[in-house]
Amino acid sequence: MSTLNVANISDGADTVETGYVVNGSAKAWVNFNGTGTVAIRDSLNVSSLTDGGAGTYSYTVSNSFANTNFSCQGTSHAVGAAWMLSPQTLADSTSTARFYVVNSAVGASDASQCDGTIQGDLA
Amino acid sequence: MTHLWDRLAEAKSRLAPVQSKYRVLFENPSDMEAPASVLVPDPNWMAAALAGNVLPPIDTYLRDQNVPDGQPKEHPYAEPVGPMTEEEAIEYLVKKDISPQVWRDYNGNRTIMKIVPVELIPTERNFRNAWKIKQIEEEITA
Numbered sequence: 001m002s003t004l005n006v007a008n009i010s011d012g013a014d015t016v017e018t019g020y021v022v023n024g025s026a027k028a029w030v031n032f033n034g035t036g037t038v039a040i041r042d043s044l045n046v047s048s049l050t051d052g053g054a055g056t057y058s059y060t061v062s063n064s065f066a067n068t069n070f071s072c073q074g075t076s077h078a079v080g081a082a083w084m085l086s087p088q089t090l091a092d093s094t095s096t097a098r099f100y101v102v103n104s105a106v107g108a109s110d111a112s113q114c115d116g117t118i119q120g121d122l123a
Numbered sequence: 124m125t126h127l128w129d130r131l132a133e134a135k136s137r138l139a140p141v142q143s144k145y146r147v148l149f150e151n152p153s154d155m156e157a158p159a160s161v162l163v164p165d166p167n168w169m170a171a172a173l174a175g176n177v178l179p180p181i182d183t184y185l186r187d188q189n190v191p192d193g194q195p196k197e198h199p200y201a202e203p204v205g206p207m208t209e210e211e212a213i214e215y216l217v218k219k220d221i222s223p224q225v226w227r228d229y230n231g232n233r234t235i236m237k238i239v240p241v242e243l244i245p246t247e248r249n250f251r252n253a254w255k256i257k258q259i260e261e262e263i264t265a
Contacts, residue, residue, distance in 0.1 A: 027128065030165075036246045039142065040165050045131050047168045048220045051161040054251040060220045062168060062178070063128040067193040094192065110248055122128055123187075123196040 026117040027070075028061045034076070034101065035110040055101035055108035063122055064095040070120025072097040076111040083111050094123065127179060127199040131167075134177045140166030141173060145213050146244050148256050149225050150235040159254045161244060164216055172215065175206030184219050213238055234258055 008015050028045040032038065038051045047062045068091060076085035076099070086100045097118055103109035147162035171177035179201035187196040207215065217226050217236075225236055234256055245254075 032163075035248065037241065037244065038161065038163055040163060042140070043165050043167055044135060045128060046165045048165055048216055049163040050220070051163065053158045053160075053254075054248065062131055063126075063199055064187065064196060066196075094196075108252075110251070122126075123199050 023121075024119070026119055027063070027065070027122050028118040029116065030059050031113075031115045032057070032059075033112055034114045035078070035112045052098075053108070055103075055110055056099070057101075057114065058096055058098040059116065060096045061118065065118070066094070066121040066123045068092070068094055070094075070097075070118055072116060072118045074099055074114065074116040076101045076114040078109075078111045078113065083109060085111070085114060087116060124200050124202065127177075127201075130177045130203065131171065134171040134174065135167050138167070138170040138174055141169040141209075142166045143169050143209060143213070144241055145209070145238055146241050147213065147217055147221065148237045148239060148244075149221055150233075150256055151222075152224055152229045152231065152235055155233075158252045159256050162216070162220060164213065168216075169209070169212060172207045172212035173209065176203045178203055178215075180204050181215050181218050 006018055008017055009021060030040060030043040030046045030049065032040045032049055034057055038049065040046065040049050045061050045063050047060050049057060049059045051057055068089065070089060072087040072089055074085045074087040076083050084102045086102065088098045090096050090098060097116060099114060099116060101109055101111045101114065143164040145164070148159050149162065150159050151157050179198045183198040183201040187198050190196050229235055237256055
């Protein structure tokens with residue numbers, strides 16, 4: 001594998017420091033089906049997804065983060081409904097993020113399309 | 124040694140994902156009222172495990188569980204292991220992603236973990252929060 005060692009990246013008009021790109025990129029992401037046979041559609045740096053109950057999921061990364069202060073985001077939707085997904089980091093884990101999916105009646109609910117990303121410093 | 128994240132990204136670009144034919148059912152021994160959880164292996168991770176030379180030894184993850192927050196971890200820089208069978212990969216994943224209190228420390232009579240074919244997991248989820256692992260009485264032979 002080759003390595004480009006550069007301080008800035010430019011397209012000729014705009015220039016950005018390499019650090020912005022490296023630090024701002026998602027270090028893990030996942031897209032999964034949370035209904036029926038729960039399964040991951042695609043991902044990067046994810047080892048498994050855990051279905052913990054109705055509307056409750058967590059996923060674990062392969063390459064852990066340097067500390068527990070990473071940031072996770074997520075979205076979800078099902079046919080005919082846009083549901084809120086509440087991502088959560090765990091205070092004692094550098095490798096797991098949890099999702100709660102809540103429907104319009106504020107009840108835990110499964111969603112067919114769930115997506116999550118994590119940004120942070122890798123171990 | 125190439126960093127684990129770089130190996131994972133390279134493997135994803137090279138290997139076709141593999142949906143596992145297994146799921147791992149487990150219950151939390153410290154919260155027996157909680158529904159059973161179902162661990163779903165990631166298809167890109169499974170492809171890397173089957174191909175080999177991507178994932179670090181499982182021992183490095185177990186040692187890293189004792190590393191204080193913010194201190195250097197061993198697993199991203201460890202020499203990768205060779206190819207695994209799907210069954211070996213599931214065993215690796217159990218140790219990596221399920222708490223040791225489930226697969227190592229539990230001494231109770233109730234079965235709290237099972238590796239099952241994906242077909243045995245119900246697709247009907249109306250009563251998902253009532254799921255428990257089916258207990259099968261041990262056959263007593265003379």
